[in-house]
Amino acid sequence: MSRIMVNELKKYINEKVVIQGFVHRIRRLKSISFIILRDRTGFVQCVADNNSFDISDLKLESVVEVNGEVKTGENVFNNFEVLIEKINIINSVKCELPIELNKEDLDINLETMLNNRVLSLRHQKINAIFKIQNIIVRSFREFLSKEGFTEIFTPKLVSEGAEGGTEVFKLKYFEKEAYLAQSPQFYKQMMVGAGFERVFEVAHVYRAEEHNTSRHLNEYVSMDFEMGFIEDEKDIMKMEEELLKIILKNVKNEGKSCLDVLKVNIPIIDKPIPTMKFNEAIELLKREYNKNDLEGDLDPEAEKLLGRYVKEKLDSDFLFLTHYPRKKRPMYTMPCGEEETHSFDLLFRGVEITTGGQRIHDYDNLIKNIVYKGLSPENYESYTEVFKYGMPKHGGLAIGLERITAQLLDLENIREATLITRDRTRLTP
Amino acid sequence: MSRIMVNELKKYINEKVVIQGFVHRIRRLKSISFIILRDRTGFVQCVADNNSFDISDLKLESVVEVNGEVKTGENVFNNFEVLIEKINIINSVKCELPIELNKEDLDINLETMLNNRVLSLRHQKINAIFKIQNIIVRSFREFLSKEGFTEIFTPKLVSEGAEGGTEVFKLKYFEKEAYLAQSPQFYKQMMVGAGFERVFEVAHVYRAEEHNTSRHLNEYVSMDFEMGFIEDEKDIMKMEEELLKIILKNVKNEGKSCLDVLKVNIPIIDKPIPTMKFNEAIELLKREYNKNDLEGDLDPEAEKLLGRYVKEKLDSDFLFLTHYPRKKRPMYTMPCGEEETHSFDLLFRGVEITTGGQRIHDYDNLIKNIVYKGLSPENYESYTEVFKYGMPKHGGLAIGLERITAQLLDLENIREATLITRDRTRLTP
Structure with a gap:
């Protein structure tokens, strides 16, 4: 039988x-x-x-x-x-169980939960998180495939840091020095230019960041897409809005039993996501919340206040912040005038879950912008070269899988939305 | 408009x-x-x-x-x-094109093709390879999802080498030493024990192998699954057979226009895949092909001859080789008697595309086998510990995505089935 x-x-x-x-x-x-x-x-x-x-x-x-x-x-x-x-x-179990699994709630702290990960994952309320995460990933891929995107697998061993930042893991690659990719940014742009036009990737990325916060991981899953033949960043935002609608709808329908276990309500997007210029957001924070300590960028508190504001005033869980300052955006970002860019963040319940925007497609402008950012064009040659051979106007975005899962399920710490955590101190299990 | x-x-x-x-x-x-x-x-x-x-x-x-x-x-x-x-x-294109893209065939050597990857990918015959690869990956995920598997994302930064081998990339992880995962082996087994029972992962794995052959990459995409509550390795082989049937069917139907461009015929599996014991294969190679130089393992020539043999005698593109010697299999492999194991390889047209088998589920036996393989159990504690807490009988396999793509499309070199190659010398683009 x-x-x-x-x-x-x-x-x-x-x-x-x-x-x-x-x-x-x-x-x-x-x-x-x-x-x-x-x-x-x-x-x-x-x-x-x-x-x-x-x-x-x-x-x-x-x-x-x-x-x-x-x-x-x-x-x-x-x-x-x-x-x-x-x-x-x-x-048969060979020894005492370190945690109790058959209560309605797994009443242990985060450290104990992560130290005993295989056991804690057996708990219905933990297990359900990853069933929901599965629906998110699958919906991401299905939606984009239907929209004509090709899935790509790009190298995580790279010779150039994407953002020119220092927070990269280095390793010896035979006789050479390599880095772990901070994002598939260069490669997904290259694949647009390689004629796929629309590409997506769901894969690990690596950040050697020293800080250990409740919303950062040193290895996380980035859901990226990039699309060519756009007009500007608004095409990317529109695509993300449709994508999120599908993700939320699928989670709500297919994840019902898990959501019941987790006692979570999933929002729906039934009207256009509100947008606000970055500068307007800074002004609003000063005016409404007397928040005057921001120096050209938002901090977690600012994001939280903006999340609260759009929820109260516009009944929206989402907010597109647009026109980020050129100083704050990486060198491949399409400028918009002298000070701003064609880029955006998406806040979901007061936490940034997406960064995206239009990219520079013209070779000469790209070189100029690399210099403007204080970087050396010769360090980026294997990337910039492809812009000589006909690159369409393009843009894209990245959504952190653990971040969106945690926000959607109202989890306090991003580690709860990660099967096996890699953070500042954790390299096992 | x-x-x-x-x-x-x-x-x-x-x-x-x-x-x-x-x-x-x-x-x-x-x-x-x-x-x-x-x-x-x-x-x-x-x-x-x-x-x-x-x-x-x-x-x-x-x-x-x-x-x-x-x-x-x-x-x-x-x-x-x-x-x-x-x-x-x-x-506009800014300079001379290094390769000609508008001929029926892209008449360049592999080096030139990979050095000008973004351009060579624009060629219809190159592009088509990755459209087919997309169908393979999607079919893998869809089939397993339907069979009750959960998709997992497990860390590629690990503290223990999966196979006890030396061919790993090392890196500094803050104060610690980390390795790049050679496979998701430990973690996929752990996730079976974590109550998901059936899991799959499609992700990069890393091999610091020094040799530079036409069928090896240092970074490649591994399609893994692992399933609990099996009887033995035959359950895994049966699952793979069904999986391959679907993959081939989908490639044939959905990939038709690409296959026409590539001038490739896709085999179908319309009868059970033949199986042969490893020892019988060794004997057969001696008897039929006078191949006497094998020392307890197959070499590429041996695989090729076996592929030829099953094609001629049994009209099959596939062959399961079973009962691999215990000496040749990693420590987590379920032994079968003193000398053999409950493990298998799958040859496709004379090339190994899968390694799989049943794993040891009993803690004490696992420790014994680690010692038998000359390894130290204390190096594997974060893995072995979970076997104390109730691990079902389980097994699984891994299919190399580039390998199966190359074999299916009759490509000479695995690099042709890789968007961006990472091999012994290649770290750009």
Whole structure:
């Protein structure tokens, strides 16, 4: 007999089945015992006759196979249960469990959760986060594929830092020095120019940032797209708006059971996302919140206040901030006049989840802008060269997967939306 | 007016359109000129009246926008053409093109192709490779998602080498030493134990191998899956067979136009993939091909001969080799008796494209096998620890994306199936 998944058992009332999974809970009464078995699809109550089975050795979280008959019977999980005819321990737990997994909430601090990651992930409320994350990624790829984008895999071992920043991991690549890519920026632009026109990539990127905050990771998943033959950054913003609509819709529909477990409501986008110029935002923060300490950039508090403002005034969870100052944007960003750029950030509930914009497509202007940013064009030759051979007007954006997951599910720390965390101090498990 | 893609133009006969793309070819006659425009969907012939347009400055591969009217008219690409009313150069090519892109074949050597990657990718026959690769990846994900697998993203910065090998890239991770992951092996097993049961990942892996062959890359895309609650490695092989059927079917159907360009036939799997024990293969190679120089492992020539053998004798492009010797398999491989293992390779047309098998799920046996392989269990604690807490029987496999693409499309060198190559000497572009 082959294994039946727990969520299929309702079709087998009064039939014999084999189920397999983890021992979630054990309750011994005088004549019978209840064993709650958990597989990837759910929970089921199994009933053992104490005269027939000695389950005194059975440990929580052990892996078991149960042969039994499905019978109607109300319990907290289903309106059926499995009468055990045989129970076989596939792999027994070898020692005390470091954390308790069968309470409604996993009542442990973040350190303990991450140190015992394989166990904490078994908890329904943790597990659900990654089921939702799956829907986000899949929706990202599906939407863009339908819009004519080609998926690309670009190297993470690179010879040039994308942003000219210093926060890169270095390594020896045989006789050469290499860096871990901070973003697929150069390569996705090159792939637009390589004739794919529209490309996306979902892959790890690396930031050797020294700070250890609740919203930064040193290795994270970046969902990038880049598209050619645009007019300006507004085409990118429009594409992102449609993309987000689909993501939210799919999470809401397909993720319903997970959202119920997590007790989270997903917003919908039913009107255009409001936009605000960066300079207007600075003025607004001064005027409305007396926030005067910003020096040409937003800080997390400023983003939070703007998030609150658009929620209260415009009933929106999202806000596009546009026309970022040229000084604050990387060298490939298309300037807009002397001071501003054709670029934007997207705030979601007061946290930046996207940076994007139009890029420079003209070779001479690109070289000029590299110099303007105080960088040396000769360090970027394998990137800039392709601009000599016909590059369409183009732009794109990046969405941090863990960031958007954490914001959507109202998680306090981005590490909660990361299967295995890599931060300032954490290199295991 | 918004841009119409070339493959949509047939719907606009006798209508005005705007098209955008690259100048693929120019042919000047006495009174008219032909400009072949290429966008990501195809080619179209555009006709310019020489009295109205001076296109003497127009360069091949420049990016242009054409306003014109679609008229019926037979030519090598379509049964319509576009009469140019306005042509606007969006971005002109700045210098001589290093390679010729508008011949049927891109007649250059591999070095030149990779050195001019953005340009060579514009060629229809190169571009088509990656459209096919897209179908392979998408089919992999779609099939496994339907089979209840969860997509995972696991760290590529790790503290332990998966196979105990020395061919790893090392880097400084703040105060610690880290490695680039050679495979997601440990983490995908951990995620099975974390309750996802079935997981897959499509991501880069890194091998610091010194040799520079036509079938190795130092950074490549590994398509991995791992599944719990199996009986043995045959469950993995069965899953792979179904997976490959879908991949081949989708490539054949959805990739038809690309396959026509590449002049490639895709095999179908219409009967079970033959299997052969590793030891039997060694014997067969001696008997049939007088190949006696194998010391407990296959070499590329041996794989080739086996590929030829199954093609001739069994009319199969595929061959599962099973029961690999314990000595040749990593420490996590489930032993089968004293000498063999529950593991397999899949050969496709005489090249290994998959390694897989059942893994050890019992903690004590795992520790014993680590010692058997001459390794130190204390180096693997963050991995082995999870086996104390209830690990189901499990197994999985990895398919090299570039490898399967190259084999399927009959490419001579794996670099041709890689957007941007990272090999022994190549770190740019």
